[in-house]
Amino acid sequence: MESTPPGHAAHPTRERILTAxxxxxxxxxxxxxxxxxISAASSAPMGSLYxxxxxxxxAIVRESLESSGAVYLQLFQAIAAESxxxxxxxxxxxxxAAALLEASDFIEICxxxxxxxxxxxxxxxxxxxxxxxxxxxIEAATAMFATSGLPEIxxxxxxxTFIATLEGGFxxxxxxxxxxxxxxxxxxxxxxxxxxxxxxxxxxxxVTPRMP
Amino acid sequence: MESTPPGHAAHPTRERILTAxxxxxxxxxxxxxxxxxISAASSAPMGSLYxxxxxxxxAIVRESLESSGAVYLQLFQAIAAESxxxxxxxxxxxxxAAALLEASDFIEICxxxxxxxxxxxxxxxxxxxxxxxxxxxIEAATAMFATSGLPEIxxxxxxxTFIATLEGGFxxxxxxxxxxxxxxxxxxxxxxxxxxxxxxxxxxxxVTPRMP
DNA sequence: GATCCACTAGAACGATCACTCTAGTAGAAC
DNA sequence: GTTCTACTAGAGTGATCGTTCTAGTGGATC
Numbered sequence: 001m002e003s004t005p006p007g008h009a010a011h012p013t014r015e016r017i018l019t020a021x022x023x024x025x026x027x028x029x030x031x032x033x034x035x036x037x038i039s040a041a042s043s044a045p046m047g048s049l050y051x052x053x054x055x056x057x058x059a060i061v062r063e064s065l066e067s068s069g070a071v072y073l074q075l076f077q078a079i080a081a082e083s084x085x086x087x088x089x090x091x092x093x094x095x096x097a098a099a100l101l102e103a104s105d106f107i108e109i110c111x112x113x114x115x116x117x118x119x120x121x122x123x124x125x126x127x128x129x130x131x132x133x134x135x136x137x138i139e140a141a142t143a144m145f146a147t148s149g150l151p152e153i154x155x156x157x158x159x160x161t162f163i164a165t166l167e168g169g170f171x172x173x174x175x176x177x178x179x180x181x182x183x184x185x186x187x188x189x190x191x192x193x194x195x196x197x198x199x200x201x202x203x204x205x206x207v208t209p210r211m212p
Numbered sequence: 213m214e215s216t217p218p219g220h221a222a223h224p225t226r227e228r229i230l231t232a233x234x235x236x237x238x239x240x241x242x243x244x245x246x247x248x249x250i251s252a253a254s255s256a257p258m259g260s261l262y263x264x265x266x267x268x269x270x271a272i273v274r275e276s277l278e279s280s281g282a283v284y285l286q287l288f289q290a291i292a293a294e295s296x297x298x299x300x301x302x303x304x305x306x307x308x309a310a311a312l313l314e315a316s317d318f319i320e321i322c323x324x325x326x327x328x329x330x331x332x333x334x335x336x337x338x339x340x341x342x343x344x345x346x347x348x349x350i351e352a353a354t355a356m357f358a359t360s361g362l363p364e365i366x367x368x369x370x371x372x373t374f375i376a377t378l379e380g381g382f383x384x385x386x387x388x389x390x391x392x393x394x395x396x397x398x399x400x401x402x403x404x405x406x407x408x409x410x411x412x413x414x415x416x417x418x419v420t421p422r423m424p
Numbered sequence: 425g426a427t428c429c430a431c432t433a434g435a436a437c438g439a440t441c442a443c444t445c446t447a448g449t450a451g452a453a454c
Numbered sequence: 455g456t457t458c459t460a461c462t463a464g465a466g467t468g469a470t471c472g473t474t475c476t477a478g479t480g481g482a483t484c
Contacts (some may be wrong), residue, residue, distance in 0.1 A: 013461080029330040031243035045463045052461090056263040057442065074442075113380075116387040117326040118241040121319050131387040135440055160393045161377060161400040163383050168325075168376030181372045182342040184232050189372040192404040225431080247472055257433045262473075264431090269472065 014052045016042040021064040025111035030061060030118050030126070062129045065112050069133030072110070076140055086148040087193050090162070094186025097166065098179035106177050113167040137163050145193075149200045158196060165189050226264045228254040233276040237323035242273060242330050242338070274341045277324050281345030284322070288352055299359040299405050302374070306398025309378065310391035318389050326378040350376050357405075361412045370408060377401050 010178035020041035024033040035057055039046055053059045063129060079096065100108050116130035141159035165185050172181035231255035236245040247269055260344055265271045291308065295301035312320050324421060328342035353371035377397050384393035 010218055011461090023420065027333050029239060029241070032330060032334065034440075037236050038438080039464095046443080047445095047459095047462055047464075067341060104331075109329065113217065113383055114329040116383050117329060118244060120386040120389075121239050121317075122244065127387060127389070131389075134384055134387055157396040157400055160384060161381075162398045164380030164393060164397045165373060165377045165382065167375075167383055168380030171328050172346055172372060172376050172380050174332040175339060175346055177332075177339070177343075181376060184369040185373045185376045188369055188404060191408070192400060196403070223431090246470075248470080251434095257431095258473085259434075259475095260433055 002064045011052070013042070013044050013048050015045050017049060017052060017060060018064050018067055021060050022068050022111060023060065025115060026109055027107055029114045034082065052068060058123065060128060062126060065115060065126070065129050065133060069112055069136065072112075072133075073136055073140055076137065078138075080144050086144055086197065087190050089144065090190045090193050091186055094169065094182060094189065096168065097170065098173065098182040098186070101170065101173055101182065102179050106174050106179075109170040109174050110167060113170065134163060145197075150196060151200065154196060154200070158193065162189065223264065225254070225256050225260050229256050229261060229264060229272060230276050234273050234280050234323060237273065237276060237327060238321055239319055241326045242335075270338060272337065273327065274338060277338070277345060281324055281348065284324075284345075285348055285352055288349065290416050292352075292356050298356055298399060299402050301356065301400045302405050303398055306378065306381065306401065309382065310385065310394040310398070311387055311396065313382065314391050318386050318391075321382040321386050322379060325382065346375060353358055359407075360409045362408060363412065364394060366408060366412070370405070374401065376377065 017038060021033070021038050024037055024041060027033075028037075035049060037048070038044075038060065039049055049060070050056065053063075060174075069092070076093065080086075080089045083092050112130050112133050115126060120127040120130070126139050138156070138159045141162050142152070142155045145155035145158050149159065166182075169182035169185040173179045229250060233245070233250050239245075240249075247258070247261060250256075250263055250272065261272070265275075288305065291304050292298075292301045295304050308379065324342050324345050327338060327393060328346070332339040332342070350368070350371045353374050354364070354367045357367035357370050364368065372418055377400075378394075381394035381397040385391045
């Protein structure tokens, strides 16, 4: 793999542009954020913006989403690695997200989720960028659940649901200005992870048992 | 006069404005939708828009969110009422959402969730409007889970997680242009509902048991 | 049949949008 | 010290934003 995915040097101005875009996306979303705002927040004049990103706003947003998606992936893997069990990793992830949300006065939500909902039916290049990021997260979570003994199919379903629950928890918590829904989701989701891992370890029960 | 909540008569033009706004919100979100678009889609000139909604775009969006929030609440309660069990209601709800999403070419997602993520940190009146809608859904789901024998606290946690998982499922499905994540979330969430209800019916296990 | 009011109709307003353009600067290469 | 390139700088472009404005229309009321 190259040093950076599209092969760009890490010029400081370029980095500032992406950082500022990432923060503006969290607060205002795609349509609520303007190029002028990026210029002001990054202290980069218009000329620099279009020097580094000749394809304009969409190109900046696309790369911002990709880079912050990679950061979240690393964060997930770090938490997974340092947690004593998969179930503990789930708890740590939800609680960590809740703490971050509170510390930022309910601003620091995931920009990828916001953009995905906002532009998925009008801007296909950006839609597929969000899809790729989500897929990378689901892959990582699938691997984690599979390590705990879950069959591949169950692990993948659980991983997709994990991301969905986390993103939906961000949404409810932001709307409520209260991180409780996110913590609640962590409690409930840890429970299902406990149950599914325990079930997978008692093969007599089969893959998808129902109530007797 | 107070037949509808804020006390407005159901003038046909007014209805068309709200319907058009609801649809535009799904596709483009709050900032991606313009007053001119509402005017065109509802065949109502600017004069009519500001005659019925003197407070402008935000007032239109607020009422559109409230009315579609009420429609979803009724839909939820209808599905809950006609499903043979709470767990079946969950399955029906996720599968119904997935079918609707596919039938609409991945456009018909929940507008409340999109607006919540988009404006929650910049527009407090609209933020609290989305919060009220989410709360009404969580109340209804809490009642459903409580009816199945869950303690109030568990029912409320589960209800909040249900809404979070559903909204997050919409997001993943839309980004992927594939309803699989939504159906996966339905399978997983039905599983946790089965487990929690079964656990609640065997009081020897206590309220929040962990793995032995 | 004059008056009135709810509603229709869309042009016009200043602000802001994404983007383009010209001009200038700093430092490396020779 | 000239030349070249990478980057900075921000005014200017036409389009579109949310909103306001004036002008009209049709039907009920007196």
